[in-house]
Amino acid sequence: MNKLLKYVIADILRTKVMIAYTVLLFLISFVVFALENSPGKGVLTMMSVVLFMVPLVSISFSAIYLYNSAEFVELMLSQPINRNKVWAGIFIGLGLSLIIAFAVGYGIPMLLFSAADGWVLFLTGIFLSACFSGLGLLSAVRVRDKARGIGAVLMIWIFFSIIFDGLVLFLSFQFADYPLEKPLMVLSALNPVDLSRILVLLDMNISALLGYTGAIFQSNLGTWSGMVFISIILLFWCVLPFFWSIKFFRKKDL
Amino acid sequence: MIEINALHKYFGKFQALSDVNLFLEKGHCYALIGPNGSGKTTLIKSILSLVIPSSGKIQIDGKVWGNNPEYRKMIGYMPQNPRFPDSMTIGQIFSMMKDVRGEYVADEELIRSYHIDQMSHKKLGTLSGGTKQKVNAALAFLFTPQILILDEPTAGLDPVSAEILKEKIQQERRRGKLILITSHILSDLDDLISDLVFMQEGKIMVQCSLDWIKQETQQHVLTKAIASWMKNQNVDR
Numbered sequence: 001m002n003k004l005l006k007y008v009i010a011d012i013l014r015t016k017v018m019i020a021y022t023v024l025l026f027l028i029s030f031v032v033f034a035l036e037n038s039p040g041k042g043v044l045t046m047m048s049v050v051l052f053m054v055p056l057v058s059i060s061f062s063a064i065y066l067y068n069s070a071e072f073v074e075l076m077l078s079q080p081i082n083r084n085k086v087w088a089g090i091f092i093g094l095g096l097s098l099i100i101a102f103a104v105g106y107g108i109p110m111l112l113f114s115a116a117d118g119w120v121l122f123l124t125g126i127f128l129s130a131c132f133s134g135l136g137l138l139s140a141v142r143v144r145d146k147a148r149g150i151g152a153v154l155m156i157w158i159f160f161s162i163i164f165d166g167l168v169l170f171l172s173f174q175f176a177d178y179p180l181e182k183p184l185m186v187l188s189a190l191n192p193v194d195l196s197r198i199l200v201l202l203d204m205n206i207s208a209l210l211g212y213t214g215a216i217f218q219s220n221l222g223t224w225s226g227m228v229f230i231s232i233i234l235l236f237w238c239v240l241p242f243f244w245s246i247k248f249f250r251k252k253d254l
Numbered sequence: 255m256i257e258i259n260a261l262h263k264y265f266g267k268f269q270a271l272s273d274v275n276l277f278l279e280k281g282h283c284y285a286l287i288g289p290n291g292s293g294k295t296t297l298i299k300s301i302l303s304l305v306i307p308s309s310g311k312i313q314i315d316g317k318v319w320g321n322n323p324e325y326r327k328m329i330g331y332m333p334q335n336p337r338f339p340d341s342m343t344i345g346q347i348f349s350m351m352k353d354v355r356g357e358y359v360a361d362e363e364l365i366r367s368y369h370i371d372q373m374s375h376k377k378l379g380t381l382s383g384g385t386k387q388k389v390n391a392a393l394a395f396l397f398t399p400q401i402l403i404l405d406e407p408t409a410g411l412d413p414v415s416a417e418i419l420k421e422k423i424q425q426e427r428r429r430g431k432l433i434l435i436t437s438h439i440l441s442d443l444d445d446l447i448s449d450l451v452f453m454q455e456g457k458i459m460v461q462c463s464l465d466w467i468k469q470e471t472q473q474h475v476l477t478k479a480i481a482s483w484m485k486n487q488n489v490d491r
Contacts, residue, residue: 071337080326
């Protein structure tokens with residue numbers, strides 16, 4: 001067991017930002033589930049909130065946390081601990097804390113209103129927390145300057161949340177005369193936010209909201225295998241930043 | 255104990271260390287001095303592998319350790335600007351460090367003389383710079399390391415606390431530890447050190463014993479000795 005892990009988690013969960021994030025998520029979920037007359041509709045509204053908020057909070061919080069704990073990292077590395085272990089402790093600790101905050105903030109209202117449709121969104125939120133905290137750490141370990149690092153992190157978030165959709169739309173109009181299904185499937189696999197959206201909508205079987213890429217997934221893979229496929233890619237998105245960032249951390253000068 | 259051969263470090267194009275060769279022995283107390291930006295902290299961090307050297311070899315206790323972190327069990331390090339996780343209390347940081355270290359022989363003398371155990375419930379974020387420095391010092395000495403690396407140890411400490419720390423450093427040196435200190439306050443070092451390492455622009459300009467430089471310059475106070483030696487060097491150039 002990684003000794004650092006529990007200290008990182010204990011440290012993060014006590015920060016005010018983390019508590020505020022949990023409380024805010026809880027309040028929004030609670031109000032949404034209370035106001036919508038069916039839990040299914042509540043889940044749909046929550047989907048927009050989760051897809052917007054979880055990536056933004058996870059990526060920016062992780063990056064800022066790493067910048068602010070530079071001295072703590074230095075303190076740990078001057079002890080007889082391997083660099084890999086220190087990085088694993090921070091990486092997993094941050095990911096787990098964000099997951100815990102999301103699970104409490106969204107999960108409790110979901111259970112209270114017994115929204116059975118909400119479990120896939122629950123899973124999606126966990127994926128997004130892990131994936132974007134990893135991306136945040138990756139950018140923070142690569143960019144030395146704090147202001148530029150946070151700027152980079154916000155760019156990544158804007159790219160995945162807004163620009164990417166536009167890009168897909170642009171490409172599908174430009175190449176409308178060609179068979180686009182396979183390329184578009186590959187393209188949307190490159191965006192964890194889009195994947196998460198498709199995953200939730202596939203599960204809820206709302207074809208009207210699936211959009212172009214979602215419809216391609218459904219018609220090519222079917223609902224069930226489409227969901228498994230997307231989950232596997234999302235899992236990759238959670239693990240990949242770790243192996244990428246540890247390469248930089250091993251060689252980083254503190 | 256510490257042997258450094260042909261150490262180079264580049265930060266991009268900037269050369270922070272150039273061809274550093276150094277041999278540091280047990281039972282000596284070295285003062286690493288030099289102007290700001292001369293590479294002192296980079297050198298210290300290279301020894302701790304906080305900075306990864308561009309080329310060169312560092313041997314500690316006769317071995318090149320590479321990625322093996324075990325050698326850091328021998329080292330107590332006091333960084334320049336201590337910053338600890340703000341939400342932790344003093345008690346928690348000590349128990350965490352003990353937990354992380356695993357087995358060790360505890361030396362709690364500084365904890366006692368700085369009365370740190372009486373403030374163990376205080377949050378690290380609320381501490382003054384001086385108190386943080388006390389915690390920093392107590393942590394460096396806590397695990398009775400063979401090598402002590404102290405970066406500006408007395409910075410921010412009040413005279414009484416600084417005196418306690420200097421007393422402790424002398425006592426550890428008498429026990430045969432290797433001590434490496436950087437400081438700008440030369441008068442602080444006077445009765446502490448046995449050897450001098452002078453750095454400038456990433457190079458070691460001179461490594462000598464304190465007696466030698468005092469004899470060479472006919473000065474008995476360290477500050478004056480170094481000033482006069484530097485003047486001579488510049489004339490030679």
